[in-house]
Amino acid sequence: MVVDVHGHVGHWSFPTSDLGRDDLIAQMDRWGIDITVVSSSMAVRYDFIEGNRWLDNELSPTDRLLGYVTVNLHYPKESVGQIKYYGNKRTGDGRASFVGVKIHPMIQNKRFDSRAGLQIAEAALEYDLPILIHTYGSERETPKQVLPVLQEFPELKVILAHAGGFDWHLAMDIAGSGPNVYAEICSSCTSSDKLVQLIDAFGARRVLFGTDTTLFHPGYALGMVHDAKLDQKVLQLLMGRNAIELFDLDTHGK
């Protein structure tokens, strides 16, 4: 099974196609992706509460898409409320539709290693929801901002989205900070060296496949994986097994 741990649905302010849910699933079929974990672009870029609500509706008809509850570091109380609400939610057949928490320190102009971040981390841990946090090279986006939070909550599972982007050395620097820090590969940097080095630093069980769809074309990240020419066993871990274990997808949170 192939799991894309970094996707979105909703509008983007670029002259690209706005893929709705069904378009995204059709795209997944074309590219051989079984499950995508998505956040709402409205929630990430604008109103996280409205965006999460919209996403909840979008997810309900399908089991091909799972959701991230997006939170906003400027609104910790409301964010904790969102985690509690969606963390408890189950579909009609008893599975969890929201399996993680999404944070974007760059868009929100606030870092995770803040009082608000600790409050959100505590709630995410209570519901055993991994946190997907956008990371890139600038101070506001640096992977290193997760360290103080992990010091407080070492059991918290954190996925470094983009693994620092072009500055993946920043992600690699903290690979040894604990067994619950993961690297996710999608970004504009598609160097296969990056992928190989991340696997080397984090170990084959802590690197996750993502595409950044619907912002990016999925072929972009898939090409990076292709050119890295990974060992089959490592490839299976990267492309799905690690995500299945991390998000407990075998049981879907039942």
Add this chain to the structure above:
Amino acid sequence: MSLVDWHVSIGFSPRQPVDANRERVEALLRGHHVGRAFIHHLGGLWYDPLWSNDQLLKTYDGDHGEGPIYTCVCTVNPLEGIERCREVLETAFKQGAGYWRLYPVEQGWDVVHPVALYLYEYLREHKCGLLLDSGTADVARVNDFTKDELPMVSSLHFYDYADWSIRFRDSKSLYPTTRLLHGPGSVEQAIQSFPDRLLFASNTPFGSIQSVLNLAPEHILEVDYLDLLAKNAIALMERVTHGG
């Protein structure tokens, strides 16, 4: 004459923990006896202009009873490409939109982005009004491009007054606001340079209305000062004939 506030926002604030809820903002305006508010929707700045313009125009369609008159300021984002922008403009035009606010700084595009140039020309031809905040040089580039024929409201900073007081002195279409004139004597200077074009703007709820009101010159009676600002607002509104 009542106060006209040219920069008011409603919606959700994703980058600062500011309550821009509509009810709250309207209460702020009523509290300061604002007579007319040029109001825009934050969803267009941060997310989807087509959707947010529709929300805004529907919200303020018709009489709202007591309180300010609300004039909708729609938006469009050049980064979305020319086809989408055309759709955004034409959809809002059908609903009577005449005022447009663009966000080059927040959205990260050059004011002479080719799609932006298309937008300025479109707004000029359709006798609209433009609200655009950016550095002085960028505002000048836009004004030059539109041949000083597109009424443009811009909150220029008092730090740059030495520049823009000269640069725009003879402009007939650049309308500076009082919002960033918080240096001692800045508003007085601006009244001298732009007596028939200075406007009031607060950026509520991201700025305090009272803060900007407190910048009123001491040597002018408050009623005369507000009168001047209101007359300038009316003069600009008479130039914007699109949307009625």
